[in-house]
Amino acid sequence: MKFENKLKHLLSQVDNSIDSSSFLSSLHKERKRRNLQRNKIINTFSAFALLLVVGLTSIKSLSNEPIFIANNDLYALQQMDEETEALIFNLADYLVTTSDDFWETMTFFEEIQFEPMYSLNINGGLE
Amino acid sequence: MKTDHELIKEFQNGNNDAFNILVKKHLPDTIGFFVKITSNTIEAEDLAQDVFIKMYKALKKFRFASKFKTYLYRANINMANSFFRTKKWKNLLHLDEVPEQGYYDNSIDNKWKKEELWNAVAKLPGSQRKVLTLRIARELKYKEIAQILKISENSAKVNYHYAIKTLKGRLS
Numbered sequence: 453m454k455f456e457n458k459l460k461h462l463l464s465q466v467d468n469s470i471d472s473s474s475f476l477s478s479l480h481k482e483r484k485r486r487n488l489q490r491n492k493i494i495n496t497f498s499a500f501a502l503l504l505v506v507g508l509t510s511i512k513s514l515s516n517e518p519i520f521i522a523n524n525d526l527y528a529l530q531q532m533d534e535e536t537e538a539l540i541f542n543l544a545d546y547l548v549t550t551s552d553d554f555w556e557t558m559t560f561f562e563e564i565q566f567e568p569m570y571s572l573n574i575n576g577g578l579e
Numbered sequence: 580m581k582t583d584h585e586l587i588k589e590f591q592n593g594n595n596d597a598f599n600i601l602v603k604k605h606l607p608d609t610i611g612f613f614v615k616i617t618s619n620t621i622e623a624e625d626l627a628q629d630v631f632i633k634m635y636k637a638l639k640k641f642r643f644a645s646k647f648k649t650y651l652y653r654a655n656i657n658m659a660n661s662f663f664r665t666k667k668w669k670n671l672l673h674l675d676e677v678p679e680q681g682y683y684d685n686s687i688d689n690k691w692k693k694e695e696l697w698n699a700v701a702k703l704p705g706s707q708r709k710v711l712t713l714r715i716a717r718e719l720k721y722k723e724i725a726q727i728l729k730i731s732e733n734s735a736k737v738n739y740h741y742a743i744k745t746l747k748g749r750l751s
Contacts, residue, residue: 456715470606479631
């Protein structure tokens with residue numbers, strides 16, 4: 453017998469009968485299980501990526517670098533030119549002198565944080 | 580009786596029963612192919628299951644460019660190839676020395692011979708392995724093998740010739 457025929461003969465006695473219904477049910481069960489598993493993996497990766505982004509953002513916002521704190525907590529100094537400064541002082545003087553209620557005016561200065569007049573009051577300069 | 584292409588069209592339109600009919604139609608042939616290769620029905624069923632699970636996804640994009648049978652043969656041979664690759668590594672690592680007994684195959688002597696044959700097949704180069712598997716397990720013509728593997732008929736013949744020559748040396 454030729455070698456090729458020997459091989460074919462060796463494989464010829466195969467019973468390939470199978471219960472197709474049970475095969476189909478286990479096929480669909482396995483397919484659904486794999487789908488579920490794939491979705492779980494995708495969800496896990498998405499959650500991990502989201503956590504990573506949130507974590508990195510949090511770490512960045514908790515930075516202790518002085519420049520970062522200065523940027524967030526301190527107001528920039530505002531410089532006025534001489535003309536504006538004089539006008540503001542004149543206005544403040546005018547308000548103080550013309551006001552019916554001196555203390556109300558001082559409270560107003562305090563509210564708008566008009567430092568020179570307020571300091572003047574603290575030091576007892578203006579009564 | 581509906582043709583394979585008609586069933587696939589119905590499946591693509593959302594009829595899952597059409598897929599089940601298709602599976603039932605081609606199941607004996609597919610299982611038979613894998614039983615020949617694995618000598619173990621449980622393993623053969625697992626491989627067939629993997630093929631049809633992949634088919635479930637792939638058939639939704641099927642373009643009807645070839646016969647479904649050719650498409651299925653290609654999927655089978657790819658699955659067989661990955662089975663042989665695993666088998667080769669298992670043999671190398673001596674993880675598969677005592678094979679499990681399949682419930683269809685009662686002849687242990689015959690089983691050992693088959694095991695020996697497929698261990699030798701597993702060691703063949705990929706192209707020779709594919710051609711030989713389709714030729715001896717499927718008993719396909721060279722023309723069909725060439726069509727399935729997308730190679731020329733002559734290339735199929737040459738690969739088969741070298742595969743047989745190597746097997747003769749290893750098995751005798």
